[in-house]
Amino acid sequence: MTAPAARRRLALALTLACLAHPARAQGPATGQDDAPSGGGGRPDTRALTCAAAAGLVARAGAVVMSTGPLTYLRIVRDGGFCTIEETTRPDYEATRDERQCFVGYRCVDRLQEGPEGP
Secondary structure, rough: OOOOHHHHHHHHHHHHHHHHOHHHHHHHHHOOOOOOOOOOOOOOOOOOOOHHHHHHHHHHOOOEEEEEOOOEEEEEEOOHHHHOOOEEEEEEEOOOOOOOOOEEEEEEEOOOOOOOOO
């Protein structure tokens, strides 16, 4: 096999590998690779300080975070990370240093949740 053919074959293999695992292709840009996690690969609010959890959401824009042993939540920086049918509600989670830390917002259905939210 010639060198150009080998390079093309390698490029194709790498492209297919990235398509098969898009989260790995994104790497640290997701903001989730550098945060402590509860073993499930997600940042865990209980393992982070309040400032670190809020900072992670602020930098990444939207982050799926573990909030308990069997629970997780998608937390967003602002309404731009929600669908057109959704609005935001403030989200307070337990962190390593605070029982109720404002970490960002949850996207909620604006028609189903009512004015007070869930």
